[in-house]
Amino acid sequence: MRFILDRNTWQEIFGSISKNKVRTVITVVGVLWGIFIYIALSGAAKGMDNGFESMFEVIAKNSMFVWAQNTSMPYEGYKTGRQMQLKLSDADIIENRIPEVEFIAPRNVRGFFGSTPPSIGRNNKTGSYPLFGDFPSFVKIAPKKIYDGGRFINDEDIAQARKVAVIGERAEKELFEEDEETIGGYIKIDDVYFQVVGVHKFDQSGGFGGDGDIFIPFTTFRKLYNTGENVGWFSIAAFDDADVVKVEENIMNLLKNTHKVHPDDDRAFGSFNLGEQFNKIVGFANGITFLSLIVGIATILAGVIGIGNILLISVKERTKELGVRRALGATPAEVRNQIVLESVFLTVIAGIMGIILGAAVLAMINSFTQDIDFPYTNPTVPIPYVLGALVIMVVLGTLIGLIPAQRAVSIKPIDALREE
Amino acid sequence: MIEINNLHKSYKMGSNSLHVLKGLNFSIKEGELVAIMGSSGSGKSTLLNILGMLDEADSGEYTLDGVPIKNLNETKAAKYRNKFLGFIFQSFNLINYKSAMENVALPLYYQKVPRKQREEKAIKYLSQVGLKEWAHHLPNELSGGQKQRVAIARAMAAEPKVLLADEPTGALDSKTSYEVMDLIQNINDQGNTILVVTHEEDIAHMCKRIVHLKDGVIVEDKTVDQVRASQYV
Numbered sequence: 001m002r003f004i005l006d007r008n009t010w011q012e013i014f015g016s017i018s019k020n021k022v023r024t025v026i027t028v029v030g031v032l033w034g035i036f037i038y039i040a041l042s043g044a045a046k047g048m049d050n051g052f053e054s055m056f057e058v059i060a061k062n063s064m065f066v067w068a069q070n071t072s073m074p075y076e077g078y079k080t081g082r083q084m085q086l087k088l089s090d091a092d093i094i095e096n097r098i099p100e101v102e103f104i105a106p107r108n109v110r111g112f113f114g115s116t117p118p119s120i121g122r123n124n125k126t127g128s129y130p131l132f133g134d135f136p137s138f139v140k141i142a143p144k145k146i147y148d149g150g151r152f153i154n155d156e157d158i159a160q161a162r163k164v165a166v167i168g169e170r171a172e173k174e175l176f177e178e179d180e181e182t183i184g185g186y187i188k189i190d191d192v193y194f195q196v197v198g199v200h201k202f203d204q205s206g207g208f209g210g211d212g213d214i215f216i217p218f219t220t221f222r223k224l225y226n227t228g229e230n231v232g233w234f235s236i237a238a239f240d241d242a243d244v245v246k247v248e249e250n251i252m253n254l255l256k257n258t259h260k261v262h263p264d265d266d267r268a269f270g271s272f273n274l275g276e277q278f279n280k281i282v283g284f285a286n287g288i289t290f291l292s293l294i295v296g297i298a299t300i301l302a303g304v305i306g307i308g309n310i311l312l313i314s315v316k317e318r319t320k321e322l323g324v325r326r327a328l329g330a331t332p333a334e335v336r337n338q339i340v341l342e343s344v345f346l347t348v349i350a351g352i353m354g355i356i357l358g359a360a361v362l363a364m365i366n367s368f369t370q371d372i373d374f375p376y377t378n379p380t381v382p383i384p385y386v387l388g389a390l391v392i393m394v395v396l397g398t399l400i401g402l403i404p405a406q407r408a409v410s411i412k413p414i415d416a417l418r419e420e
Numbered sequence: 421m422i423e424i425n426n427l428h429k430s431y432k433m434g435s436n437s438l439h440v441l442k443g444l445n446f447s448i449k450e451g452e453l454v455a456i457m458g459s460s461g462s463g464k465s466t467l468l469n470i471l472g473m474l475d476e477a478d479s480g481e482y483t484l485d486g487v488p489i490k491n492l493n494e495t496k497a498a499k500y501r502n503k504f505l506g507f508i509f510q511s512f513n514l515i516n517y518k519s520a521m522e523n524v525a526l527p528l529y530y531q532k533v534p535r536k537q538r539e540e541k542a543i544k545y546l547s548q549v550g551l552k553e554w555a556h557h558l559p560n561e562l563s564g565g566q567k568q569r570v571a572i573a574r575a576m577a578a579e580p581k582v583l584l585a586d587e588p589t590g591a592l593d594s595k596t597s598y599e600v601m602d603l604i605q606n607i608n609d610q611g612n613t614i615l616v617v618t619h620e621e622d623i624a625h626m627c628k629r630i631v632h633l634k635d636g637v638i639v640e641d642k643t644v645d646q647v648r649a650s651q652y653v
Contacts, residue, residue: 012529019517324513327474329502329530329578331495409494414474417513 013342020314024346027310031350031393032357034303038296038389039358039381045292047366047379049285054377062244062275063141066251067233072267076260084259084268086231093258094234098250100242103140106231108133108221113232118190120214122175129171129212131189133221133232141237150183150198153217157197161219165189166198170211189216192224244275293385300392304347308400311343315404322408323416336405343401344394351393355386421582421613422448422471427480429466440466441477442636448582448615453608453646455624456617458633465586467633468617472505472584473497485581502530506575510587512567514559520546520570521555527578545573549603565596572603576612583607583614589623601626601649622647 017024068084091106111117112130120129139152146152146166157164165187167175176182186193194216202211222228238247248271253263261268315322322335362379429441440463448454458464469475470482473492482489484504492500506527507513514523524542533541546552549569551562559567568588575583585604589597601623608614608628616627624630625647632640 011535015518015522320513321515324515325526325530326494326498327472327501327507327513328527328574329498331498331530333495334498334530412474414469417474417509 009338009341013338013345016338017342017346023310023314027307027346028350028353030306030310031300031303031347032354034296034300035351035354035389035393036358036361037299038292039355039386040361041292041296042289042385043358043362043379043381044365045285045289046381047362047377049282049289050377050379052281052285061278062240062242062247063235063237064244064248064251064271064273064275065233065235066255066269066271069267069270071261071265073262073265075262075265078260084261086234086255086269088229088231090231090255090258091234094236094251094254097254098247100238100247100250101236102239103137103235103237105135105138105141105235106218106233107135107138107235108218108225108227108230108232110225120171120175120187120189122185122187125175127171127174127212129168129214130210131221132213132215133218133225133227134215135218138215138235141235145201146198147201148183148199150196152198152200153215157217158219161223162217163192163194163220164197164217165194166200166215167196168200168210168212168214169202171214172199174212187214189214190224238275244273244279248273248276296389297392300389301396303350304393304396304400307343307347307350307397308403311339311401311404312407315339315408318408319411319416323411323413326413327417332409336402336409339405339408340398340401343404344397347393347397348390351390355389421450421452421485422615423481423483424471425481427467427470427482428478429463429470429475430478440636441470443480444636444638446631446638446641448613450613451608451611453605453614453628454616455627455630456615456633457619457621457624457630459619461635462633463636464617464619464633468584468586468615471582471615472507473501498530502527502578504581506578506580506583508568508571508575508583508585508588510590512559512564512571512591514567514570514574516559519556519558520551520562520573523559523570524574524577527574531578541577542573545577546570548576549573563596564592565599568592568596568600569603572600572607576607581613583612585614585616587618588616589618589620594622595652597623598649598652602653605646605649 066086068086071078071080071082071084074080086106088106091104095101095104109115110131111128117128118131120127120131134153135158136152136154144152144166150166152166153164156162167182167187172182175187176185182196182199185196187196188194200213200215216224236251238244252269252271255261255269256263256265259268325335326332358381362381366379424444424446427441427444428439430437430439432438444467456464456467466475470477473489476492484500487500487504489500515526518526521539521542524545525538528538528541543552543555546555549572551566551569551573554562554566554570559570562570568591572588588604589600592600597620604614604616605626616623618624625644626649627644628646629643630640631638
């Protein structure tokens with residue numbers, strides 16, 4: 001330890017490194033490249049990971065949709081091909097019977113999934129927007145940013161079947177003049193006047209819905225289109241710690257049971273499990289992170305082996321010098337330590353430069369991808385990864401330095417001096 | 421200063437064994453300037469390597485300044501070399517990326533002398549060999565004679581008991597050879613013990629004593645009237 005802290009040691013090492021510039025530069029570039037690849041790769045993987053994460057941030061990560069289709073098996077006297085219909089009562093049953101369900105939002109729509117869009121207008125302007133009948137619980141599952149002091153549909157709206165609407169950014173732009181107050185204004189939906197109570201901000205990374213969507217209370221929608229107890233589909237969010245695949249299965253079984261569908265009939269109800277998709281993407285991102293880690297470490301390894309190689313050559317070149325040093329009184333330990341320390345020193349310097357360069361490139365990529373639609377956010381390399389890489393470099397640098405060092409020591413000074 | 425008793429050394433060359441030193445006996449007192457002469461293959465370099473602890477004898481005794489030199493491991497040998505011996509080589513063996521001063525300071529580095537003192541001492545010895553103003557030059561900016569003078573300063577820097585010179589003038593023209601020998605004589609005049617291995621008669625006669633080796637035995641050991649090199653310079 002005293003040896004490492006000794007100023008003279010470092011003067012000697014710095015002397016030998018700085019006076020063999022070409023060798024030093026080549027050596028440094030090898031490791032620098034390795035650590036640079038490692039940092040850039042794992043940072044990029046992390047950025048992608050973060051990107052996916054923020055993409056799903058808008059919508060509950062363990063949410064799913066359930067809708068009705070046609071049966072494909074006869075059961076309890078019903079023919080095959082019976083058209084199924086979800087009812088409002090199903091929501092209560094699901095909520096009561098499956099404790100893992102945190103929120104359930106029955107939804108209806110016009111102007112989406114192929115149904116005729118309602119005619120929506122204001123004064124002389126008209127537009128075509130999907131119209132959703134929703135419960136307040138919907139924003140718990142797929143949060144919406146409501147701005148300009150507005151609000152989403154609340155319980156009172158549902159209870160009284162108020163004629164209120166929350167409209168999208170595009171709808172606002174197309175139906176309202178710029179100097180008009182949107183909130184409190186009226187729009188006409190299929191000849192019925194609705195008061196606008198909120199404008200929702202469209203978030204592209206959500207991936208669902210559009211910038212023109214108009215939401216009205218479920219109960220109002222029911223009155224307007226005479227849908228009765230019918231529900232288009234359910235948006236369901238499970239608790240964060242629930243197993244989404246299991247919850248989905250339970251819900252499907254429950255629905256089959258209440259609607260008298262054959263237990264093996266998988267066609268009667270359809271479902272899309274966002275949580276499962278999300279888990280797949282998380283798995284994919286984890287795979288990429290792991291891959292980048294492996295590639296990065298392998299590149300570092302290659303770089304360090306390069307250092308070892310160059311040091312080995314330089315030891316051969318310096319055989320005579322080392323012989324002279326030993327004739328002048330350098331002990332084998334001193335010679336060995338010097339070469340190992342040269343190796344470690346070069347590795348660490350190269351490593352730090354590589355980390356800085358890698359961080360710079362990551363920051364650059366980040367600023368380029370800031371405004372485009374690419375799942376890439378905040379590419380960082382966790383400090384433990386960086387420290388781990390440094391530790392690996394020091395350890396490998398030492399081990400690889402030991403080879404040329406041992407070689408240098410194994411040459412007898414007399415042979416070293418004789419070498420011409 | 422140096423005691424040698426019945427020193428044997430043989431080299432194995434495949435199945436053959438080459439007996440190089442066949443029972444050498446001699447002693448060197450402090451302040452002597454001894455030339456070891458002999459044609460090539462006489463064993464003079466082997467003797468010098470053994471004296472310099474770069475090689476080990478098969479049998480026999482070797483005492484340096486009262487310390488028996490035997491069973492040395494590399495670390496111990498290195499310490500003794502550093503403490504007792506200064507080397508001067510035919511091919512100078514300066515470290516080419518270090519300045520003259522750094523070369524001279526190197527043995528002091530291995531003696532763990534602090535940097536400042538190292539540099540002061542190095543400058544002191546460089547001025548003794550007349551190269552003070554060349555202190556910051558690299559070896560390849562120096563002439564052969566200057567290089568050897570730097571090497572002599574380096575050998576002196578550690579203040580060793582004995583200076584061992586292996587053909588110190590072998591790579592130099594006669595004029596520079598005499599300059600180097602003049603320097604060696606001056607150092608000897610200050611009381612330093614010096615051993616010079618050479619095959620040149622004139623160089624040997626600039627010493628005070630000549631030991632003649634032939635086929636691994638001492639055939640002649642005589643004191644001579646020293647020829648001062650300064651008269652040729």
